[in-house]
Amino acid sequence: MIPRPKPTLARRLLSSLAALLIAAGVIVVNRPMVAFAADRYHEFSINRDSYKKTYGHWSMLPVPAGFKVNAIHAALLNTGKVLIIAGSGNNRDNFEAGTFQTVLWDPSDDEFSLVPTPTDLFCAGHTFLPTGNLLVAGGTKSYEKLEADITHPAGVMKIKNESPDHGSRTFGKGTRFLGKNGKVYLTRADVTVPAASKMTHGAKTMVHAGEVEVWVDAEEEGDGAIVSSPAQYSVAGLTGDDANNLYGVAEKITREKQEYGGDKTSYEFDPTTERYIRTADMVDHRWYPTLAPLPGGDILAVSGLDEFGRMLPGVNETYRTAEKRWVPAPSLHRVFPTYPALFLTKDEKLFFSGSNAGYGSDTEGRAPGLWDLHKNDFREIPGLTDVTMTETSSSVLLPPAQDQKVMILGGGAVGDSPVSTARTAIADLDEENPAYRPGPNLPHPTRYLSTVVLPNDTVFTSHGSSGYRGGPYQDKKRSDLLTAQIYHPDTNTFTTAAAPTVGRNYHSEALLLPDGRVVTMGSDPIYDETGKNPGTFEQRIEIYSPPYLFQGDRPTITDGPTLLKNGGTGTFTVADPTTVRAARLVRPSAVTHATDVDQRSVALDMTTGPHGVTVTVPKERGLVPAGWYMLFVTDDRGVPSEARWVKVT
Incomplete structure (x- = not known):
């Protein structure tokens, strides 16, 4: 047998490079397969008992x-x-x-x-x-309402009633208010303006106008009806004393975002x-x-x-x-x-x-x-x-x-x-x-x-x-x-x-x-x-x-009272109480927008007996507000029981 020549360093490098190129090609062509395999391996890993x-x-x-x-x-x-x-x-x-x-x-x-x-x-x-x-x-x-969607200028109108003698007044949706600029503004909702009130200060009687607020929209589209500074508006159709006593005021009427x-x-x-x-x-x-x-x-x-x-x-x-x-x-x-x-x-x-x-x-x-x-x-x-x-x-x-x-x-x-x-x-x-x-x-x-x-x-x-x-x-x-x-x-x-x-x-x-x-x-x-x-x-x-x-079996609360008092005690039957190391009252959550002011976990003083545990609720109302709580007991491995609901009164 004729011995084969030993590959030179250059030949070995070329061979390795070719192998790498072939492997890279396989990976590129089969990228979905590689991703699938990686996903399957990840799924396998996270479902192992040791991982969990x-x-x-x-x-x-x-x-x-x-x-x-x-x-x-x-x-x-x-x-x-x-x-x-x-x-x-x-x-x-x-x-x-x-x-x-x-x-x-x-x-x-x-x-x-x-x-x-x-x-x-x-x-x-x-x-x-x-x-x-x-x-x-x-x-x-x-x-x-975003600015881009606002076609009619709008604002908050404060309707005032300066008459204490003619009772409250109701204005229906669509009531017309007239501006000094000649523009018309319509109310979005029905509103009732209370009567003015009289107050006596010594020998002097003061009248305080009744008032209510409502959205108004300009009758006219576009920027022509914009009012950028405080102004007063009259109520269309009112005459005499009514026209003087009943009117609207608004800080501004614009096409800004609402x-x-x-x-x-x-x-x-x-x-x-x-x-x-x-x-x-x-x-x-x-x-x-x-x-x-x-x-x-x-x-x-x-x-x-x-x-x-x-x-x-x-x-x-x-x-x-x-x-x-x-x-x-x-x-x-x-x-x-x-x-x-x-x-x-x-x-x-x-x-x-x-x-x-x-x-x-x-x-x-x-x-x-x-x-x-x-x-x-x-x-x-x-x-x-x-x-x-x-x-x-x-x-x-x-x-x-x-x-x-x-x-x-x-x-x-x-x-x-x-x-x-x-x-x-x-x-x-x-x-x-x-x-x-x-x-x-x-x-x-x-x-x-x-x-x-x-x-x-x-x-x-x-x-x-x-x-x-x-x-x-x-x-x-x-x-x-x-x-x-x-x-x-x-x-x-x-x-x-x-x-x-x-x-x-x-x-x-x-x-x-x-x-x-x-x-x-x-x-x-x-x-x-x-x-x-x-x-x-x-x-x-x-x-x-x-x-x-x-972690295996969990401690179990099998019986006990439903009502507890601040500063009071309660005895709960627990399977194998010798393993229990802690008891907690956990107030249930009410959460939105990352805000939850309810949840809290309160440690309870605890003594262990042959059949269960006796817990003492702290007396401070600020620490344990009245209401329903989940009672958990935790064993020597840090494993909690399922909760038992109790009411603190």
């Missing part, structure tokens, strides 16, 4: 076609069902057709049902009452009858308000846009739960941007974390602080970095609530800015001089982040986008973030969680279920995946199962 024990697992909830809605609000009821409120769902056609939707989902059997929805609860405020009913107030009275107008209707949703119960109307119309629970069981409504799309100037009001009616709260005058994140503290103050949903002054009312409701005293809390980027940030009262630490996460600049921050910060409200201190950064600059308190004293965070409503940012087509993390307050660190498959930004929600899973829904992107066309509301629902659900 470390990172958790996501699954898609099959939602029947008739129950897919634009989830704007979500709340966990004490029946274990999830209330999903769309209202008109940020859809003008639905609004004009009067098509408003609410869906109930039962996680125990994945059954869905529709709930009659009387008015447009889109962008209302909500919170739980001590009874377990969900108070839902405000919402949408009118949709925004913001959403707030509604003033108010309801309690009853989890038992699964129906909305009408209560008395709010004092003011409110769109994007926050409803904050007070320690005595009443509710404070703050901020929002009025019926004409104007920011309410610090005018707040209180819901008297026992009377089912709203009353003014003039002693609690305080300006906030819309949907401010307000947390009830154990000393019965409200802490404004700085998080908000956007509308309002760029500067006024945005500073974080502690609000003493008894004195209407607001003490600003310093130390927050990226202080101009609290809009669309998230905030959470860290577990356990006794530590009185509030964390703010992410956020963006005011308005539709693409700029956002990865900053987190923590304020310890138990300190003599509380201040924000830096926490660990998020993996990416993020706004619209979801935060959910878990029963093992950690916080699950997920989704969001780096840009406004997931919009294009720098060289990206979409800025949605398919990431999730778990924050550990004891070590002040994040650990990576399994990645979701559905992007979520504006109008998205997440909340804890009684079985320990987290449900995520909603998202209202401004653009589609190309970054060029209008986006479509995300109607898929995805559920995250944390790692503690893959």
Whole structure:
């Protein structure tokens, strides 16, 4: 056999290069096959037990076609069902057709049902009452109009009645007001102007005009009917004293953008009858308000846009739960941007974390602080970095609530800015001089982040986008973030969680279920995946199962009382109580626009007996407001039980 010559270095290099070129060609030609193989391997990896024990697992909830809605609000009821409120769902056609939707989902059997929805609860405020009913107030009275769509100049007309002797006067829709410019302006709605009132000051009698506001539109199209400064208008057809006593005034009538107008209707949703119960109307119309629970069981409504799309100037009001009616709260005058994140503290103050949903002054009312409701005293809390980027940030009262630490996460600049921050910060409200201190950064600059308190004293965070409503940012087509993390307050660190498959930004929600899973829904992107066309509301629902659900058997609460008192005790039967290490009361969520002032996890003092555990509820009403809670017990591996519902009175 003739020996073959040994390949030269040049020949070996040429051979290797040819092999690489052939391999590259195969890869290019079979790129779909390679991608398919990679996807299959990823699916295999995330479904391994070892992966789920470390990172958790996501699954898609099959939602029947008739129950897919634009989830704007979500709340966990004490029946274990999830209330999903769309209202008109940020859809003008639905609004004009009067098509408003609410869906109930039962996680125990994945059954869905529709709930009659009387008015447009889109962008209302909500919170739980001590009874377990969900108070839902405000919402949408009118949709925004962009400048490009406004053909007739419009403005808010204040109609005045200076006669105290002839009673109130009603003006129908389309009443004509005449300007000194010769133009005609028509009212959009029926209004009634109250009579003037007489007030005596010593020997002098003063008359105070009655007044009401209404939108008016110019009869004439175009810019000719624009009035850019305050002016007075007469009512067509009135003569004599009526013409002098009844008139209109308007600051301006223009073709500027008209913001959403707030509604003033108010309801309690009853989890038992699964129906909305009408209560008395709010004092003011409110769109994007926050409803904050007070320690005595009443509710404070703050901020929002009025019926004409104007920011309410610090005018707040209180819901008297026992009377089912709203009353003014003039002693609690305080300006906030819309949907401010307000947390009830154990000393019965409200802490404004700085998080908000956007509308309002760029500067006024945005500073974080502690609000003493008894004195209407607001003490600003310093130390927050990226202080101009609290809009669309998230905030959470860290577990356990006794530590009185509030964390703010992410956020963006005011308005539709693409700029956002990865900053987190923590304020310890138990300190003599509380201040924000830096926490660990998020993996990416993020706004619209979801935060959910878990029963093992950690916080699950997920989704969001780096840009406004997931919009294009720098060289990206979409800025949605398919990431999730778990924050550990004891070590002040994040650990990576399994990645979701559905992007979520504006109008998205997440909340804890009684079985320990987290449900995520909603998202209202401004653009589609190309970054060029209008986006479509995300109607898929995805559920995250944390790692503690893959550790084997869970502790089980088999029996116990339904009612507990502040400062009182209760004994619960638990299978194998020797393994139980902790007990927590977790208040259910009512979340919208990254704002959830309800959720909190309260640590319970606990003793273990031969058949179960005895827990003691803290006595402070500010720490444990009256209402329904999920009771979880956690074993020595950090694995929580399924929840048992208890009512704290």
